[in-house]
Amino acid sequence: MPVRFLISTLKPGVDPAEYEAWVRERDYALVRSLDNYVSYKVHRIRRPIQGAENSTWxxxxxxxxxxxxxxxxxxxxxxxxxxxxxxxxxFLDRSKNIYFVSDEIE
Known part of the structure; x- marks a missing residue:
């Protein structure tokens, strides 16, 4: 099954706790109501990002x-x-998003 990834950055001044509460209460709730989704998780990135230390993701x-x-x-x-x-x-600064789709190697 295809997996889409989104790497994102908050807009300046956005409280990460507020965004993460929105993810839990709104984003996850909508996805759970839709039959097409097999799995959906949002992960907070830990610093440093090796090879992209200056990124804002x-x-x-x-x-x-x-x-x-x-x-x-x-x-x-x-x-x-x-x-x-x-x-x-x-919440998110759309101009800094990176999207891609992957296929599992079985």
Missing amino acids: QYIERIEVKSLEQHDKDLASPAGVALREELYGK
């Missing part, structure tokens, strides 16, 4: 889904759009 998300196409539909749904508006309106 603070979090990495691991999003395992049954279908990338359905994942994109879920993000485009009214609930997905509202969630992303909260995420990028309040």
Whole structure:
């Protein structure tokens, strides 16, 4: 199954505790309500990041889904759009995000 990763940075002045509470209360709750998600976790990155010591990344998300196409539909749904508006309106600096998809080697 495909896994999408998102590496992100908070906007200046955002309290990490407030963001992490939002992840637990809003982000995880929505994902758990959707059948396409196999696993979804947000991880706080510990410093230093070897090989990228000057980066500002603070979090990495691991999003395992049954279908990338359905994942994109879920993000485009009214609930997905509202969630992303909260995420990028309040918390994350979208310009510093890195996204990629991986496939497990079995």
